[in-house]
Amino acid sequence: MTKEPESIPGGAVRAAPPALPRAQPSAPPPRRSPGRRLFALRGDIPTWLHVVLGLACIALIFLAWFLATVGEPEFRMVSPTVLPSPAETFSSFQELWFDRALTRNLIVTLRRVVLGFALACAVGIPLGILSGCFALAQGLLFPLTIFGRNIPLAALIPLTFTAFGIGEWQKVMFIFIACVMFIVSDTATAIRDVDQRYVDTAWTLGAKRRQIITKVLVPLAMPAVFNSLRLLFGLAFGYIMLAELVKLGGEVGGLGDIIRQSQRRGYIEHIWLVLLIIPFIALAIDRTLKAIQKSLFPYQYGGHGLLHRALRVVGHAWEDLKGVFFSREVATTQAGPGEEDA
DSSP, rough: OOOOOOOOTSSSSEOOOOOOOOOOOOOOOOOOOOHHHHTTTTTOHHHHHHHHHHHHHHHHHHHHHHHHHHHGGGSSOTTTTSOOOHHHHHHHHHHHHHTHHHHHHHHHHHHHHHHHHHHHHHHHHHHOOOOOOOHHHHHHHHHHHHHHHOHHHHHHHHHHHHTTTTTTTHHHHHHHHHHHHHHHHHHHHHTTTHHHHHHHHHHTTTOOOOHHIIIIHHHHHHHHHHHHHHHHHHHHHHHHHHHTTTTOSSSOOOOOHHHHHHHHTTTTHHHHHHHHHHHHHHHHHHHHHHHHHHOOOOOHHSSSOOHHHHHHHHHHHHHHHHHHHHHHHHHHHSSHHHHHOO
């Protein structure tokens, strides 16, 4: 319906405003065929399909392994001294488990990695926070981070032998030196990646510099820091094999020592078994750390958030206790001697 023109004083007629075009209903997005959805660029696939594809990949690898080692040793595509057959490999698992003390060596390897990595976190995270917050600290630590991130790890082994001997401390310090500068660099990057608007908001609300660091920058950077630590721990689990190539006396040498002794004695099956076991152990550790990550940072990664709520309770309790003790101390300092006795 169009609006009639209306008259104005003087006999002139005001023209009616033009009618607005009606909004056309938006066309539905084109439906993709199932094949195009599966091969969409940066698309997603169902979880069950992830599992099926992973199992198919493992099956293809074992099939290729079987075909390369089938038949009598002299007629195989690959010599049994290089790659034994799957049956020969898995049949030696009992000997590896009982005679070679697989469980004890695995526990020793994990203990060394955890101690060295925990020490690297205790040193690297505070230094990374300082480097991310202050340009002076970043400039001071820059040569160390460049050196620590690019030094060949194999070159560290003789240096750690000279500095720390050939015992447990050498292996722990090897993991520490191999990881600490990566932690410093990744922590500093996570701090610097926090959006400036959070800092500006904290300044506007009257927060002090210490409060901005402890209550704004560090909490917002922790999800990225933890994710980096989870990935670095997997690398540290691989680094320890280099340090375990040498052991002292009759100590338990770890998985790296099993590989070295098997190579010297010709137990190729044990080498392949250890190489198959390591990824499963690393995967189990990574999934455990992933579950902890989701529980600590449910707002970032999703999860039940039990650890996050527990830390909040501890933090609030600490703030309450700190407020009680510090306020009492301030009140005692401000009160005169006579007032306090009264």
